[in-house]
Amino acid sequence: MHSPFRPDYNPLIRKLESIFTLTADERQALENLPMQITVIEENQDIVREGDRPSRCCLILSGFTCTYKVTAQGKRQIVAFNIAGDVPDLQSLHLKILDNSVGTISRCSVGFITHEALRDICTRYPRIAAAFWRGTLVDGAIFREWMTSIGQREAYNRLAHLLCEMLVRLTAVGLVQDHSCDLPITQSELGDALGITTVHVNRVLQQLRTDGLIELKGTRLNIPDWEKLKQVGEFNPMYLHLEDLQAVA
Amino acid sequence: MHSPFRPDYNPLIRKLESIFTLTADERQALENLPMQITVIEENQDIVREGDRPSRCCLILSGFTCTYKVTAQGKRQIVAFNIAGDVPDLQSLHLKILDNSVGTISRCSVGFITHEALRDICTRYPRIAAAFWRGTLVDGAIFREWMTSIGQREAYNRLAHLLCEMLVRLTAVGLVQDHSCDLPITQSELGDALGITTVHVNRVLQQLRTDGLIELKGTRLNIPDWEKLKQVGEFNPMYLHLEDLQAVA
DNA sequence: CGAAATCTTGAGTATAATCAAAAACGGTGG
DNA sequence: CCACCGTTTTTGATTATACTCAAGATTTCG
Numbered sequence: 001m002h003s004p005f006r007p008d009y010n011p012l013i014r015k016l017e018s019i020f021t022l023t024a025d026e027r028q029a030l031e032n033l034p035m036q037i038t039v040i041e042e043n044q045d046i047v048r049e050g051d052r053p054s055r056c057c058l059i060l061s062g063f064t065c066t067y068k069v070t071a072q073g074k075r076q077i078v079a080f081n082i083a084g085d086v087p088d089l090q091s092l093h094l095k096i097l098d099n100s101v102g103t104i105s106r107c108s109v110g111f112i113t114h115e116a117l118r119d120i121c122t123r124y125p126r127i128a129a130a131f132w133r134g135t136l137v138d139g140a141i142f143r144e145w146m147t148s149i150g151q152r153e154a155y156n157r158l159a160h161l162l163c164e165m166l167v168r169l170t171a172v173g174l175v176q177d178h179s180c181d182l183p184i185t186q187s188e189l190g191d192a193l194g195i196t197t198v199h200v201n202r203v204l205q206q207l208r209t210d211g212l213i214e215l216k217g218t219r220l221n222i223p224d225w226e227k228l229k230q231v232g233e234f235n236p237m238y239l240h241l242e243d244l245q246a247v248a
Numbered sequence: 249m250h251s252p253f254r255p256d257y258n259p260l261i262r263k264l265e266s267i268f269t270l271t272a273d274e275r276q277a278l279e280n281l282p283m284q285i286t287v288i289e290e291n292q293d294i295v296r297e298g299d300r301p302s303r304c305c306l307i308l309s310g311f312t313c314t315y316k317v318t319a320q321g322k323r324q325i326v327a328f329n330i331a332g333d334v335p336d337l338q339s340l341h342l343k344i345l346d347n348s349v350g351t352i353s354r355c356s357v358g359f360i361t362h363e364a365l366r367d368i369c370t371r372y373p374r375i376a377a378a379f380w381r382g383t384l385v386d387g388a389i390f391r392e393w394m395t396s397i398g399q400r401e402a403y404n405r406l407a408h409l410l411c412e413m414l415v416r417l418t419a420v421g422l423v424q425d426h427s428c429d430l431p432i433t434q435s436e437l438g439d440a441l442g443i444t445t446v447h448v449n450r451v452l453q454q455l456r457t458d459g460l461i462e463l464k465g466t467r468l469n470i471p472d473w474e475k476l477k478q479v480g481e482f483n484p485m486y487l488h489l490e491d492l493q494a495v496a
Numbered sequence: 497c498g499a500a501a502t503c504t505t506g507a508g509t510a511t512a513a514t515c516a517a518a519a520a521c522g523g524t525g526g
Numbered sequence: 527c528c529a530c531c532g533t534t535t536t537t538g539a540t541t542a543t544a545c546t547c548a549a550g551a552t553t554t555c556g
Contacts, residue, residue: 050485068395071481076395090388093381098388098486125370132380133341135387140338140346142390147316147324150397150442154544185502194398199544201504217553233319237298238346402512433534447512449536465521 011084011172012058016130018171018242026124033120035110042183045102046088046109053091055113059083062107063183067191068099077192078142080104080165080184083172089135092117105183137240144238149194152233154203157193159232162213166222167236170247182220207231259332259420260306264378266419266490274372281368283358290431293350294336294357301339303361307331310355311431315439316347325440326390328352328413328432331420337383340365353431385488392486397442400481402451405441407480410461414470415484418495430468455479 013030016022022030037060040046046057046064059081066079066087078099081087087101092114121128141164148157169180186200193200207213212228214221222228236248261278264270270278285308288294294305294312307329314327314335326347329335335349340362369376389412396405417428434448441448455461460476462469470476484496 066391068391070395070399071483072399074399076398078391078394090384093377093384094388094488096485096488098488099391122373129341132383135380136338136341136383139383139387139390140342142387142394143314143316143326143347146326146390146394146397147318149394150324150439151318151320151322187502191398196545197503198505198546202544205504235319237344240342240344240346434536435534444513445535446514446537449534450512453536 011060012086014172015084015134016127019130019133020126026127029120029124030127033112034116035112037108037110040103040107040109042103042105042107045100047091047097048100049097051091051097052095053088053097053114055111056086056088056091056117057101058110058112059085059087060108060110062109063104064101064107064109065104065188065192066099066101075191076194077188078145079138080192082168083174086131086134089131092131104188133240140238140240145192154193154195154199155206156231156233157195158189158200158203159207159212159228160234161189161193161232162207162220162222163229163232163234163236164239166220166225167239167241167248171239171241171243178222178225180220181218182215183218259308260334262420263332263382264375267378267381268374274375277368277372278375281360282364283360285356285358288351288355288357290351290353290355293348295339295345296348297345299339299345300343301336301345301362303359304334304336304339304365305349306358306360307333307335308356308358310357311352312349312355312357313352313436313440314347314349323439324442325436326393327386328440330416331422334379334382337379340379352436381488388486388488393440402441402443402447403454404479404481405443406437406448406451407455407460407476408482409437409441409480410455410468410470411477411480411482411484412487414468414473415487415489415496419487419489419491426470426473428468429466430463431466 010031013022013027016030035058047053049068061083064081064087065077066081067075067077069075079087081101088097091097117131121131144164148160152160165182166175166178166180169175174180186204187197190197190200195203204213204215208215212222212224212231214223228234236244241247258279261270261275264278283306295301297316309331312329312335313325314329315323315325317323327335329349336345339345365379369379392412396408400408413430414423414426414428417423422428434452435445438445438448443451452461452463456463460470460472460479462471476482484492489495
């Protein structure tokens with residue numbers, strides 16, 4: 001579908017194209033967006049709470065998480081970030097970061113200066129609107145997670161999270177035959193769901209014995225997507241994907 | 249401080265003025281922003297999940313909440329909205345609403361068409377940026393709530409929420425002498441905190457006997473602000489208020 | 497192969513849920 | 527002003543989901 005001559009196709013452009021058709025000018029501006037590309041090993045912080053960044057990070061490959069740590073030292077993962085995400089885009093308008101972003105797996109990350117982002121937003125209002133839209137979708141995902149953590153039991157909560165990851169990974173082309181790479185440890189799942197590692201383990205086993213998932217190492221397979229969606233009470237509407245039927 | 253000749257001072261203008269100094273033009277445009285003002289009784293939905301609104305609502309007075317309902321019929325309140333908030337501003341960029349907004353108390357609400365909002369955003373980029381910023385702060389509050397629900401125990405969680413409400417109400421001038429009107433029922437607090445009404449009641453009593461709060465009817469008083477902040481592990485940084493020392 | 501990280505299992509405990517009902521409150525109307 | 531109604535708050539007893547602590551098994555990777 002995308003040009004086979006661009007193996008390192010910029011996932012940001014892909015994401016914007018899923019929202020609206022880019023003009024040649026817009027596309028050119030995005031391709032010329034200066035970006036410092038870096039590989040970061042797993043379990044490294046990219047930015048930390050309290051930072052005053054002068055650039056944003058675009059995830060090109062790998063998994064990162066957005067998290068906060070309470071005064072008591074407990075970690076809440078508030079988002080998993082995948083290719084095409086800009087987890088700290090908010091720093092463009094909010095000086096001080098109120099959360100950290102760290103890698104879960106080895107990642108390729110592109111750093112884009114605020115200056116370059118402001119420039120492209122000024123010159124291309126539709127791109128600015130798409131960025132704004134992206135942060136609003138992030139907010140929608142936060143609301144859904146909050147609902148899951150506050151109101152669903154661990155079993156359904158975990159099913160819901162797996163549904164979401166599968167749909168989002170599908171949208172960026174990282175799912176084949178209901179299977180994907182999911183390099184997230186049970187400890188990280190626990191920090192995202194607000195339950196302990198031990199409990200994640202028990203609930204995962206229940207999902208496995210119920211035939212809803214197969215998870216070995218970092219490989220996730222979904223043998224019964226309909227059932228998983230049902231258990232997770234999953235309605236992908238909140239992801240605000242334009243091309244929903246293609247992924248869910 | 250504000251002109252005594254404008255008793256119904258628009259809280260949106262007040263909010264934007266707390267972020268940056270409005271030019272005469274910007275101020276004029278905001279004052280001329282066409283707005284249909286309506287009074288809505290308590291416990292009424294303003295917008296519902298699934299709606300495709302063509303306008304946004306600005307809370308002029310009273311309390312509303314943003315909420316979602318799970319397939320099992322459980323409600324998660326993901327935000328309390330007060331004067332100056334535009335709880336459905338996201339509908340400007342996301343066609344379908346993924347949450348409902350309902351009144352908690354009787355409210356005065358101003359409806360502003362998307363058209364009018366788009367127009368003012370196009371003509372005044374700083375106002376557009378301020379709106380974007382506002383939705384980003386909402387996201388920051390979602391993250392903090394998620395952290396609270398996922399990682400803090402009910403006692404600290406409730407203290408944290410009360411701290412946040414007090415600071416936000418202070419920022420819009422609704423707190424005097426550590427006291428404010430808080431017309432939120434224990435049932436609503438429970439739906440926001442992810443605990444049952446019964447448990448809210450027991451935890452509230454603990455906070456009372458510990459001398460951290462006084463809450464009778466809709467009147468909240470904070471006799472020991474420092475202690476409440478400590479128990480709630482409250483750091484107002486995530487609210488991204490420009491004038492923090494004035495309120496916290 | 498060996499060390500570190502991750503996953504798994506078990507037993508006992510605690511925070512919070514559930515169920516049920518009584519008390520208090522707020523507003524209304526006679 | 528008081529009786530009455532629905533709502534909200536409070537209390538008690540029991541139960542359950544999930545936590546803690548601890549240790550063993552498995553996997554990963556150098």
